[in-house]
Amino acid sequence: MRAPLSWLREYVDLPAGETGRDVQAELIAAGLEVERVEQLGTGLTGPLVVGQVLTIEELEGFRKPIRFCTVDVGQANGTGEPQEIVCGARNFSVGDKVVVVLPGAVLPGDFAIAARKTYGKTSHGMICSGEELGMGDDGTHGIIVLPQEYEPGTDAIELLELVDEVLDIAVTPDRGYCLSMRGIARELATAYGLPLRDPALLDVPAPNSYGYPVQVADPAACDRFTARTVTGLDAEARSPIWLQRRLQKAGMRPVSLTVDITNYVMLELGQPLHAYDRTRIQGAIGVRRAEPGEKLTTLDGTKRVLDAEDLVITDDRGPIGLAGVMGGAETEIADHGAATSSTEVVIEAAHFDPIVVARAARRHKLSSEAAKRFERGVDPQAASAAAQRTVDLLVLLAGGTAEAGVTEVVTPSGPHTIAMRADHPDRVAGVRYGRESVVRRLQQVGCDVYGQDELIVTVPSWRPDLTDPNDLAEEVIRLEGYENLPSTLPQPPAGRGLTERQRLHRRVGRALAGAGYVEALNYPFVGDEALNHLGLEADDPRRTAVRLVNPLSDTEPALRTTLLPGLFAALRRNDGRGEHDLALFETGLVFRPTGDEATPVRLPVDRRPTDEEIAALDAALPRQPRRAAVVLAGAREQTGWWGQGRPATWADAVEAGRTVAREAGVELIVRQDQHAPYHPGRCAALLAVVDGQETLVGNAGELHPRVTKAFGLPERTCAMEIELDLLERARTGALQAPHVSAFPVATQDVALVVDASVAAADVEAALKAGAGELLESLRLFDVFTGEQLGEGKKSLAYALRFRADDRTLTAEEASAAREAAVRSAVERTGAVLRGA
Template identity: 60%
Template sequence: MRVPLSWLREYVDLPAGVTGREVAELLVRAGLEVETVDEGGAGLTGPLVVGRVLTFEPEPQKNGKVIRWCSLDVGNDEPQWVVCGASNFGVGDLVVVVLPGAVLPGGFAISARKTYGHVSNGMICSTAELGIGDDGKGGILVLGADEAKPGDDAIELLQLREDVLDIAVTPDRGYCLSIRGVAREAATAYGVPLKDPAALELTGAGKGGYPVEVEDAQANPVFVTRTVTGIDPTAPSPRWLQQRLALAGMRSISIGVDITNYVMLELGQPIHGYDKARLAGDIVVRRAIAGEKLVTLDDQTRELDPEDLLITDDSGPIGIAGVMGGASTEISASTTDVVIEAAHFDAITIARSSRRHKLSSEASRRFERGVDPALPRYAAQRVADLLAELAGGTITPDETIIGEPAVAEPVTIPVSHAAKVAGAPISDADAVSFLEAVGCKVEAAGTDLTITAPSWRPDLRDPNDFAEEVIRLYGYDNVPSVLPPAPGGQGLTGSQRRRRRIATALVGAGLTEVVAYPFVGEADFDALGLPADDERRTTVRLANPLSDEEPSMQTTLLPGLLRTAERNVGRGTTDLALFQTSLVFLPKATDMAVAAPLPSVAQRPSDEELLALDAALPHQPLHLGVVLTGARVPAGWWGKALPVSWTDAVQVARTVALAVGVEPVLRNAERAPWHPGRCAEVSVGDTVIGYAGELHPKVCKAFGLPARSGAVELNLDALIEAAPASVTAEPFSSYPVAKEDVALIVPAETAADDVKAALVEGAGDLLEAIRLFDVYTGEQIGEGKKSLAFALRFRAADRTLTETEVAEARQAAVQVAVSRFGAVQRVG
């Protein structure tokens, strides 16, 4: 919001001579974010005066250009002669003349100089040359006949030295998207009364206005119209109005549009004007019907959504409520009768429509942040008054008023609440004074205050909201900084230690941790190739998503990780090893879902409220996601690059499990988005904790990743729950190890880990380690079979093992595999 200081002074008696930077400093202390202070006219020096055109002679030049040799009355005894290349002025017009010795904005020094065969003693100025915008005509600034006289100081007349505060308005301060709102803050900061621009005399009859029907009162609680007839559409906007709009960052369009924009900036209430002659029947406020379209004021045809709130008449939609009007009823150069709309719309409804159509307007920005619901009648009156004053219109007494603004519920808090929250010595009298300064109605009863928030502050609802208002006006810099005492001796929980151990193991293995957004959409699940009945497609939908394409919370980490990998691959980084730990959100069964309560912030939630809140939440296990792409080992003098394979993904899963002291069980599985036959199911005991392997080729293509990329997703909560409370180091034996290898032929569908477990069971305590080192299939062992070769290592803690002991242990291990899987020992 750009706020010219002169406009602010109209409603606040600022100290004489105070600068924009000084005002900005106080507003920042009060909690506003003043980004910059533009010092208009900085570096501008006179003489810059008003001149009247006495004569001019058109002189064609050899280059085809026609210049004018002009004489001007600038208040001196003799005429001032200048050369001018523009032609949009005539004899008798008042113009702005910069004389030799002056400096225009941008360091443009003016001197008498010879040009086009004449000595030009100055220059006639355009708005662009004066640094006050561009009138769009590319010509000389021509003043009104009654605005000034020759010789007047143009710097003062046009307010060329003007400080403008550029304020970044946060979502909870929507009222500051207006001069009225910022003036209120300035009046409070300086301790002076506010001259409220909305304090107007209402002349409407309260009935008989243009007929309006509102079908959705929740989304549109207040709708007001006034009618002004007989306006002159050709009447120019006065210079002061154009100047203020330009300083506020808006261009002048026409008298009708300029006035509605001016009132919106002044009061914060978006206004829309309709050409009454182009309205067809009653105005109806309703939701859109599927398939409806509207050409908006920006000449774009927009397909409407059933959730859009519309302004319609008998011809169909004529505007997206609170966002932008339609082209069919806009005020034009032939408009003489205007129907003024001033309404209050639900903030969420407007925000969703604005985001849905990617259409952020000045109106939607205000409605999204909350507009004073009590303003519509006053804003409509203000527009009507200006149309009558500046465009010669006649205000009809007829007025449409639908609905009433909601009144805030009173909140009772201890008078010392703000002081307690801030830990600062804020007196009771100051607390009451500060609350009244922001517009609250305060009633004291003993040690309690009953507070009613003003209509323009919908963000004030809870005790701490009012405490914040008191504290910010007291001054955040006056609140002492005190570090809270930290309880000692607690340290990390067991779960936290294991999570850190996992992250350390992954980083040590060469992986990089990333953080991705937790939002997904149906397109993500389609790209992963998930079946229609996959449980991961059942999601928790957000009420107000950042993007309509990703309206749900993640049920798997892979979409966000794969998009991160895709972004890096697209920028040339193809060798990636990324991991992320984050929550996934799994909705509970419908019959278990409950509505979440909204506890008060005045005290700690009760145990019942905490249980109810927990019951309303989805199940949120902690997951680990990993994606591997490109080369595992880059090419170099040592040889060719080693590409990532499914075995690398499986090894990452083993690394994670072993980091917390768990030996995982791996079995072949088929699950999207992994490649069939190259996907391992990872289990701990009887619990499946995730999957690892190579991504399906279609998934790699969908995300733009190299072929044979790998991925892992594990449920860390389940893994950590299965991990031992502590890991005990095994004593190391100094006696020699006995090495034995065994190859077993088993059915092809038998899991290698199951055979490994059988060997461990049969070998007994003498077995120190076991490792699968070869898998073979071929004609030598028959169809439907495979050979698994294991390296067994035997060792005793107290002696050197004999050949007999080793042989017996080896045979016992093989016997369990034979009896359990029908294994046949392979010889040779």
């Protein structure tokens, strides 16, 4: 909303020295978003005057038409002699009144005017267009031709109101009343503590039975419809300069007198209006819902097929307007240049349901100034005043006659009242305002307030956004000043903080980031195509997904059952942009419905739900386990002066799983597995002991080649996914801080030959069981196969570290522990000590 400061001063007596910047600061403090203050006429200096064209001589021999004119500028040039001016424009004639800038003046843009010789003549000034004066779009794109009543020599800077300041305000959806000069002036009067001259306070005649007939078939969608008729309009009457300039400053283009007046009143009072050519209306005006398939050609010339939910204005022929959005071409005011050829008009000032208008505007992709106001909420009580204001201006400016008939169809409704404790704003803001301040601020908003401790507040008709006590508290806080609210830190009660679940989530993220992974946050949506690319079987539980009623994308209509597709998309996107060495991770929820969920319940909004209602809602939700996942591609270690690098392999994905498990205080059991989307020979099952049983908590490995091709991933891409909730359950006690012994470590190596089918994890478990309490750590550092071992055999070499907390181990103690570990491995796995 663009609000000229000169216009606002008509309603509020601002101090003479207040600038647009000062007003901007006050309105911002009151909660309005004033984006900028536009300075009109900056750098403009005269003489800039009205001139009358006396003669026009057409100059020949040039590439474009050139005219040599003499113009009467009165005494503005100091001599009273006609001013000689060269001009290329052709939209004026001898006798026309034009705007002339004389030598010595400076136009906007630091354009200095001086006498100069051009086209063989000396031009002493310039005949101006609106664009050259910074007046905006007036629809003519040529020389300004003024009405004849202005005398030559009249100061055109004052006449055209060229110097002004315009506030550009971004009106939020809850402040629809500020899409009018009346609403902004009200905020300005409150901010300065000055009285408001409300332009809607007009004497309006009572409704009678002589007005234009109106029939409202849907009173819920149109609760007020006022119709007034004006006849005998002067077909040659044009909008006066002051009216045109106000419209231009507000960002609207002058069209014709009748249309300009309806736009002016809309800007002034916030009430959209529509003017019908009475001679083009057939029968009574009606308001109803459209019938499916009905058509309407709107004022923009587009033929629209109407929806059954559309609210339309009709006559005996059918729809003649889309209510609250745009009128129809059948009954539009006919204009002739800047004048109007319609001499009888019917003025409509109605109040339509905001939701009906908003949906119609979006349905037809038709944004209009009227719809913008109706969908934010228009003052229904202002309709009669707006119609009267329009009639008064038509009578004044177009010489019309207002008919005595006044039509007003109203659906009775009482004022909206809200009960609120007087100290409610205090409790919301954490500041003591006191009852007197609360009442005073609400009265400034326009509310009627009664009561002492319990206030009964009647909301003004122009504030439909005020619906509950918190809205009223916001108004009090806003007017008292957001800057006066103290900054206080919340004080949580002792003993509260992050839950163990939250701590694990954070530890896992930090551990993976420390291991070189970069977090990638993805949308939790998935489509059938991605599940197909994963190579899932038809009965795979991951194909059973929760479908969204209103998905953001038709290609991803379900909630994810695995984190991998989102990470694959992030990897593909980064690889396509030149980042080929990648290690990404994500932690988050997946959604795994079981089919046993209860029917969803709708929780109440007027109170806190009961525990039973919350439990019923939880029972309707799918299982939502937390997971962590990684994906790797390219080099895991870079090649450099320090040596040869290496690519990421399935072992790195398995180690990522171990990293996550260590943060949960759980030791993983790793076994070979076959699980989509992994390569059948390079897939590991990650298991942990949960509630006394070995439980699959995740998988890791290299992706199947078909999967990498389907997702467009680099070859040999690896991934891991693990469930954090199961890891949390697998932990048997509280996490222990690492113990650092002051005594030295004793390292013993052992190489065992086993069958190729024996898992390294089983050998490792046997070694740990036999080594006893002295074993600090165990690490597999070599796997060897060869002819000397025999077919179907492999050698596993382990480094065993022994340490005691209270003494230095002897060589005999370390060797005994090593031998016990080997015996356990021999007994459990059939291993043979290599070299024995």
